[in-house]
Every structure is written in structure tokens, then in C-alpha cells.
Amino acid sequence: MHDVVLVGGGVMGCLSALELLHAGCRVTLLERGELGREASWAGGGIVSPLYPWRYCEAVSALADWSQGYYPPLADTLLAQTGLDPEVHDCGLLWLDHDEQDQALGWAAAHDKPLQRVDTDFIYRQVPQLASGYSGALWQAGLANVRNPRLMQSLRARLSQFEHFVLHEHCAVDSLLQEGDAVVGVQCPAGRIEADAVVLCAGAWSGDWLGQAGLSLPVEPVKGQMLLYKMAPGWLPSMVMAQGRYAIPRRDGHILIGSTLEYEGYDKRTTEQALASLQASAEALLPDLARQSPVAQWAGLRPGSPDGVPYIGPVSSLPGLWLNAGHFRNGLVLAPASCRLLVDLMLDRTPEIDPAPYLPDARLR
Template sequence: MREVVLVGGGVMGCLSALELLQAGCRVTLLERGELGREASWAGGGIVSPLYPWRYCDAVSALAEWSQGYYPQLATSLLEQTERDPQVHTCGLLWLDHDEQGQALDWAVAHGKPLRAVDADFVYRQVPQLAPGFAGALWQADLANVRNPRLMQALRARLLQFDAFTLREHCAVESLLRDGDAVVGVQCPVGRIEADAVVLCAGAWSGDWLQQAGLTLPVEPVKGQMLLYRMAPGWLPSIVMARGRYAIPRRDGHILIGSTLEYEGYDKRTTDEALASLRASAQALLPDLAQQSPVAQWAGLRPGSPDGVPYIGPVSSLPGLWLNTGHFRNGLVLAPASCRLLADLLLQRSPEIDPTPYLPDTRLN
């Protein structure tokens, strides 16, 4: 049985673990804190890049595969764990967007049901919107996933496998090397040997890989969000305007996000972000002016050039693999990224062309 160590317990680590376990591997997952409590917990969970037409084909390919896979993943996890990730197809309105031509051309090229709609459609779809919007781009089949529930379901599913070991509060100290080959990791509980070590450490991946003498351009990018509570169904669809969004959950919670801050590993929330996000919330949905947010939080995204992740082997260090650098799109890209990682590691024919993501052509 092949032994694999995964470093990082976010959505990339957990879905990679699930793919490998289902293929018959023995998997040890090491997480420096608690499973799923970093960017995977903090994000909004829109199952689409915020502006999909702005991204290169490499990002689009992962997003499209994942969008098709999420409903069956959610159904499977619910059946197996009785925990519902709540993949909620509610559609998305990009309000008064000035890239309409580019977006519609992208939609035709990718076969997406994105279309331009007028103000009458907008206000029938979301009556709570502030007045004055002239129109929107609309895609009815887009969903959001309730990412904290997704991480709870993944944890429960992984723990059902006898071949799975979870070690939380277990920061990896170093790689174990045999010459150039990576043969495991050293951590507080001792040596853990493996046939493959997969780095899924999100925003910490760049610093972590420095110990191996490699420069990985992945850095932390803070995002702050607010949470409101309204009646279930009050907001029917996701709405976006001027770079900010409102996401409805099935139980009436509404997420408002998000900031984009290059502040290192500082995850503290700020009064400035609170004021900015509240202003955005009220500019979109005036009724929220009468409500106080029920929560504010921050997470650290794994920022990378152009948002294209690093997926695959590091040939200069045989035995070391990467699945990291997804920037703002970790949740939407995760199913495809983890399937590709497993396909490559297990030498299966990949379902997605791996070329754009391979580390060897992109690492210094």
C-alpha cells in the first residue's frame, strides 16, 4: 500500500486525501492548527471565480471541472456522513458591469449560460437591491457551497477510512531526505516516512518550501468578511457590484466580502474593513443598514501569480509534490486540483491537461 503524507489540512489537503484513500493509499494528514480552519473556512464559497472571464484557460479548466463535480461530491458526503455541505444553486448577478462584451464573448467560447439582463429582470430577481442599477450579467446555474460545513463533512468522511491518520496541532519541522529524494517529514511526534510528501499548506507554502532551497511565489493575502442574519430566502441570489459581493446561505445568513490586503500573516480584523464592508453591504442591500453584523473574520489566501496553482511533482526533489497557490479560487478549483494531483501521483491518465500547473517549469 502506497504511503502518502499531506502537509496542510485545508480543502486541498482533505480532498487530496480523499482521492488517494479511495485509490487504496495509506494517508497521513498533518495540520499545524485545526483541520479546515484557515482559508478554506474563511472564504465565501462561490463555486466560480468572481470574474471568470478575466482568468486564463488554466484556471477556467479547473473551475469548469469542479463546477460539474460539486453536486455529486455534496450528495456523496451527505449520504456517507450525514453532514450537508449545502451546495446551493442560486445564480449570480454582476450588477452594472463594464466588461459586458468581454464577459459575453467568454461565455460563448466556454458554452456558459451567461447573459445580459435589464433592470426589470434584476429587480424581479432580487427585489431587496438598492435602486438605480441599470442592468446586470446573469448566470443562473452558479452555486455557493457552505465551506465550513464542507470541511466538517470532509473530516467526518476521512475518519471513516482505516488507512487514514489525522494529526492536528502538528507543525512539520523539516523534510526527511535521502540524498535529493524526499522520503518523509520530521514533526513533533517524530519521523513519518512516506513514498510521497504533498505540500498543501496554502498561504504558508512559499515559506515552507524555502527550507528545500526553492522559491515558490505564494504569499498570504488577507481577506476580511462580514456575516449578517436575515430570514431564510430573503436574498435569492448572489449579487456583486464594485468588487464586493453578498452571498445567501439557505438559513438566511448573508456573507459580505471581501477585502484584499497584503499584510503578511496578520489575521486580525480591523475597524477600517468593518466600515468599508458595512458600506458595501448597505449600498447593495439597504435593509442591512438596520442590522448589525453577527460576525467579522479574516483569512489568508495563498496568493500566486495570475492565480494559477502549482500541482504536480518537484523533479529536483523526487518524492515531493505540490498542490497549492490557488489564490482567491481555492474552493472552486479544489475538486479538479485534487483529482489531477491524484492522477499524476498514481500515474493515471489525467482528466485535465496538467501542463499549465506543473511546478518544474515555474519554480526558481
């Protein structure tokens, strides 16, 4: 396999491209908008599922592999591009109570350093928290990555490869086929032939594959976020309660997220979400009530059943591959997903069992 076309320029497309280029392939990446400006830009960047014990083993396997990948990736990208993805290993404090036993059982089974902590620990770790918390779960070393900067550094790194071509504002019109085989794409840039086409178009993947006569249950799910600005180091760790989180960046920005809305492709922000997210922010961190958010935005997640992505070949259309449907965990699952995809494409022994993700048995 020498020539590959990737449809979608988010973290899946970019990391897949990087893996393929390292393997000596020629890669063309097509993005309907701007590279890295959809869900990969909009999310919070926690390098973990929000409540990892709620997920099946298929999601856990990808997350476990990926969590150790980000620190060296960030170091390498910084050295190669001068752009720091800012992997910040500040730890995460879960303030919910009703799943602690389940969570600790999961942690023991997966050898995770999750521990139950008391009131004294909670307020030593995050003094800014609202009063009244008597117990929590804590995982030291859990990181977040500043995803907009990750995407900037990936773009810069990909542009250094001689055999990489990027077309932005270039929505694919159709697949090129010879019989049942996929041999490329037709797009505004022209006819692009390839040995393989990879669909990694995030929330648009289901509709896109529907044009090829296949039903992929991936749909857009809107998430809205708020951003505050405090002094660097003001919030020492990430905190999570009742499905909402606060994420500190190194420069003092605090992300508050997020909503979960089934509104199709509507990315407009709303006053209702603003009020809800502000209420969550102030309930967690009362000092934020004296601050106004500096930004509000929305992104579209690629929703899928159980959050298990589709990774692998589409046998009814030889030459077409999928890397899509990661729902709320695209960033944390991306390194493992892209490595698995390229292992399968290049007929290498996969580092992760591919069976739970193969599309054929799951496509309708």
C-alpha cells in the same frame, strides 16, 4: 505508491486525501492548526471565480471541471456522514457594466449560460437591491457551498477510512531525505516515512518550501468578511458589484466580502475593513443598514502570480509534490486540482492537461 503524507489540512489536503484513499493509498494528514480552519473555512464558497472572464485558460479549465463536481460530492458526503455541505444553486447577478461585452464573449467561447438582463429582471430576481441598476449579467444555477460545513463533512468522511491518520497542531519541522529524494517528514508526532510528501499548506506553502531551498511565489493575502442574519430566503441570489459580493446561505445568513490586503500573516480584523464592508453591504442591500453584522473574520489566501496553482512533482526533490497557490479560487478549483494531482501521482492518464500547472518551469 502506498504511503502518502499531506502537509496542510484545508480543502486541498482533504480532497487530495480522499482521492488517494479511494485509490487504496495509506494517508497521513498533518495540519499546523485545526483541520479546515484557515482559508477553506474563511472564504465565501462561491463555486466560480468572482469574475471568471478575467482569468486565463489554466484557471478556467480547473473551474469548469470542478463546478459539476460539487453537487454530487455534497449528496455523497451527506449520505455518508449526515453532514450537509449545503451546495446552494441560487445563481449570481453581476451588476458591473464595463466588462459585459468581454464577459459575454468569454461565455460564448466556454458555453456558459451567462446572459445580459434588464432592469425588470434584476428587481424581479433580487427585489432587495438598491435602486438604480439598469442592466446586469446573470448566470442561473451557479452555486455556493457552505465551506465550514463542507470541511466538517470531509473530516467526518476521512475519519471513516481505516488507512487515514490525522495529526492536528502538528507543524512539520523538516523533510526527511535520502540523497536528493524525499522519503517523509519530521514533525512533533515523530518521524513519518512515506513514498510521497504533498505540500498543500495554502498561504504557508511558499515559506515552507523555502526551507527546502526552493522559491515558490506563494504569499499570504488577507481577506476580511462580514456576516449578517436575515430571514431564510430573504436574499434569493448572489450579487456582485465593484469587487464586493453578497452570498445567501439557506438559513438566512448573508456573507459580505471581501478585502484584499497584503499584510503578511496578520489575521486580525480591523475597523477600517468593517466600515468598508458595511458600506458595500448597505450600498447593495439597503435593508442591511438596519442590521448589525453578527460576525467579522479574516483569512489568508495563498496568493500566486495570475492565480494559477502549482500542481505536480518537484523534480529536484523526488518524492515531493505540490498542490498550492490557488489564490482567491481555492474552493472552486480544489476538486479538479486534487484529481489532477492524484492522477499524476498514480501515473494515471490525467483528465486535465497538467502542463500549465507543473511546478518545475515556474519555481525559482
